[in-house]
Amino acid sequence: MQAAQEQAPSPASASASASASPPPRAHHSQSLAALFSANLRQDRLALTGVVLLTFFLVVGIFAESLAPHGPRERHYDDAGRIRRLEPPSLAHPFGTTDVGRDIFSQVILGTRTALIVGFLAALLVTLVGAVVGIVAGYYGGWPDAVLMRIVDFFYAIPFIPFAIVLAAILQPSIWNIILAVSLLTWRTVARIVRSQVLSIAQRPYIKAARVAGAGHTRIMTRYILPNVLPLVLLEMAFMVNWAIMAEASIAFLGFGDPRLTSWGQILHLNFVSGYWRIAWWWTVPPGLAIILLLLSIFFVARALEAVVDPRLRNR
Amino acid sequence: MDVNRATAAAVIRMENLSKHYPVRQNVRQWLSREHRVVRAVDDLSLTVKRGEILGLAGESGSGKTTTGEMIVRLQEPTSGSISVDGHPLDAASRTDRKRFRREVQMIFQDPYETLNPRFTVYQTVAESLRIHGFRDRGEIARRVLECLEIAELKPATEYLHRFPHELSGGQRQRVAIARAMVLEPKVLIADEPVSMLDVSIRADILNLLKRLRERMGLTMIYISHDLATIKYLCDRIAVMYLGKLVELGPADAVIGQPQHPYTRVLVASVPVADPDYARADIDVDDAPPDQIDLPPGCRFAPRCPYAREACNACDHRLHERRPDQFSACLFTADQWQPR
Numbered sequence: 001m002q003a004a005q006e007q008a009p010s011p012a013s014a015s016a017s018a019s020a021s022p023p024p025r026a027h028h029s030q031s032l033a034a035l036f037s038a039n040l041r042q043d044r045l046a047l048t049g050v051v052l053l054t055f056f057l058v059v060g061i062f063a064e065s066l067a068p069h070g071p072r073e074r075h076y077d078d079a080g081r082i083r084r085l086e087p088p089s090l091a092h093p094f095g096t097t098d099v100g101r102d103i104f105s106q107v108i109l110g111t112r113t114a115l116i117v118g119f120l121a122a123l124l125v126t127l128v129g130a131v132v133g134i135v136a137g138y139y140g141g142w143p144d145a146v147l148m149r150i151v152d153f154f155y156a157i158p159f160i161p162f163a164i165v166l167a168a169i170l171q172p173s174i175w176n177i178i179l180a181v182s183l184l185t186w187r188t189v190a191r192i193v194r195s196q197v198l199s200i201a202q203r204p205y206i207k208a209a210r211v212a213g214a215g216h217t218r219i220m221t222r223y224i225l226p227n228v229l230p231l232v233l234l235e236m237a238f239m240v241n242w243a244i245m246a247e248a249s250i251a252f253l254g255f256g257d258p259r260l261t262s263w264g265q266i267l268h269l270n271f272v273s274g275y276w277r278i279a280w281w282w283t284v285p286p287g288l289a290i291i292l293l294l295l296s297i298f299f300v301a302r303a304l305e306a307v308v309d310p311r312l313r314n315r
Numbered sequence: 316m317d318v319n320r321a322t323a324a325a326v327i328r329m330e331n332l333s334k335h336y337p338v339r340q341n342v343r344q345w346l347s348r349e350h351r352v353v354r355a356v357d358d359l360s361l362t363v364k365r366g367e368i369l370g371l372a373g374e375s376g377s378g379k380t381t382t383g384e385m386i387v388r389l390q391e392p393t394s395g396s397i398s399v400d401g402h403p404l405d406a407a408s409r410t411d412r413k414r415f416r417r418e419v420q421m422i423f424q425d426p427y428e429t430l431n432p433r434f435t436v437y438q439t440v441a442e443s444l445r446i447h448g449f450r451d452r453g454e455i456a457r458r459v460l461e462c463l464e465i466a467e468l469k470p471a472t473e474y475l476h477r478f479p480h481e482l483s484g485g486q487r488q489r490v491a492i493a494r495a496m497v498l499e500p501k502v503l504i505a506d507e508p509v510s511m512l513d514v515s516i517r518a519d520i521l522n523l524l525k526r527l528r529e530r531m532g533l534t535m536i537y538i539s540h541d542l543a544t545i546k547y548l549c550d551r552i553a554v555m556y557l558g559k560l561v562e563l564g565p566a567d568a569v570i571g572q573p574q575h576p577y578t579r580v581l582v583a584s585v586p587v588a589d590p591d592y593a594r595a596d597i598d599v600d601d602a603p604p605d606q607i608d609l610p611p612g613c614r615f616a617p618r619c620p621y622a623r624e625a626c627n628a629c630d631h632r633l634h635e636r637r638p639d640q641f642s643a644c645l646f647t648a649d650q651w652q653p654r
Contacts (some may be wrong), residue, residue, distance in 0.1 A: 204423040205431045208494065211387045212443040213416030222442075226433045 032230055035307045043306070049299025056293050059108055060115040067105035071261040074100040088281050095281035098273045106261050113262040114244045114293060115179070117174055121243035124182040126236040129189025133218055136190065136226065137197025147190070154187040159246065160253070167255040174257050177250055180242045184278045189235045196228050230308040237301035241294050248290050263290050323379035326534040327363040327386060327502060332356060332395035334381050334558075338607055350456055353606045355381040358395070358631075363502075368528060368535040370549030372581065376405035376606055378558040379538045383504045386536065387421045388412075399502060417446035417447060420495035425617055426487035430479040436463070437475040440494050447498065459497060465530070466493035490525065490533060496531065503527070506538045521548050542582060546570050554578045557606060557614040559631045564640030574642035576616045576651060612647070621651040 040047050059066060069075070075083045075096060082100035086092060094103035122159040136147040163180040170176045200206065201224065209219050248255055251264025252271070270282045335352040356378040363369045371379040377632055384390045386397055388404060399405045399419055402411070423429045430439055440459045449455050463471035466489040479487055488508055495503060505524060509517040521544060527533050539545050545552055545566065550567040554562040554577065562575040583602040613629035616622040633641035636648070 151569060204425055204429045207384075207389055208421070208429055208491065209431075209442070210389060211416065211419075211421045212494070212498065213413055213446045214442075218446065223431055227431075 045299045046303030049296045052296035060111040061114040067108040069102040071103040071106045094285045109261040110263040117247040118240040118244040121178045121181040122239035128186040132190040133193025135205040137194040324364045325362040326365045329361045332359040335393045354558045361621045370545035370552040371538045375557035377555040417498040419502045420500040422503040429491045449584040462493040462497040561643045574636040575644045
């Protein structure tokens, strides 16, 4: 393109004095982060969500050092007997299991599992979903038709049986749960992103970019992606929730990774032991942890949604 | 009859240009091979001379925007050809296409949607240059500033880092003009550039377009339904109705002495910037025309106050009724008789 540069004469001598140095980069005056933090000041629920989520993140990241005991470590009393089914005490804040394991440590370590599954699966899902949605919505025609039929196909597959079969064929591990979640939920993101792209692709500024000579890749990455990014982030937040719930369900059913402590697995062992009728301290902490983490992410996502869609700001 | 007389000076030349959109059909129609189409633009031949501003007039659905979008290649013609400066647009190689993109630019109607909401003014205008391979940041900055000043956004440095939502409608349209002009095009297609602006700002933008022609040697097609702004800005007017060119001629003549009944209705229906103009009171059936089931002959016949039997055989060929003024009506104005 060197030639083009040489050919072009200066359009006019309007501003010979105009500064020849490139202007400094502007910061985004309407950045999502700024709007979000402004929103936090008004929205109590969102603030609660952020505080809770931060708490879970800290616990998850420092789980190894925060957990007082190993998840499988058995505890004995002075007489050398296993501390079976002990209710909460100072030594074991959430009590012990039927084989004398510390539930407090298990719940802390389960936080990390939940967050890893949630964020990794959501990242994968939104990545695939956004790419498919943008390509389908932008090109339309047969690429759109083919991709959307694939989306329809994945909508037809029920999640739990699919995840169980996948665990049976492959190894039961969190990676396979992440895979199962990703395989089955990118469709939702793809569809939502596509519908947004369909409307953006018709905007005059896309036409203007084409008239200026922008190629498809440039239009998709510089014009469409930034304009659907808020929506993609929002979907990602919802997908984190979905993935955590999915992992807990699969683990509760007993198809999770047996070597890895997770909230669903704590509940699973509790259930199969039969002591869930009496040992409330064994059911309530992992159950409450799931509820609180999902709630906190939901509140954050809801606040994000209000930022993305200004109509929701005053609800 | 040669409408395209001034061939030597022609910058844009459209020949038998058509754009047909297929209509969604049910299975029975599809099996019977009754392929129905909307003829958005039908067999249009038109040339635009160097340095000329041609007004493309007509109501919604007349095909004027489709014509403009075909010239900038936002849409591919179904048939026919367009050439710009002697280069046919079809069969252009990749580099030719890119060069062409610099020569023909367009500005759009809606100032609120014409700019990427996530680009600053500087990014918006610089983007055109970056697409065309400019890398030197100093060079880009210099050209962007120049073009903003040409578009009369002064002082340009004040606007560089603003986002579209921080600008008024008129300022946005000026940014859109700067974005188009930074590529130094030969041809500018202006699609209703002032119809969504405040009346007080319209004249400023129209005057800017006029000055651009002088300063940059532009050839322009100004697309509008508003005959008042067309008359103010344009040298010639082409009037379209349901995809057909119905009248073509010097702006004053077409508005002062319309030679096609549709033009006459159009003139009578919009405010004219001339208080002395004696407005014809024409009674016209204002049912919206059906774009799929077109009448056999003249497309305007079903709504035309002067339609008669012979109009069913009209082929929309242009007849020179007055010097340089052509009409597709079979009859001269003095032959028109109310039904």
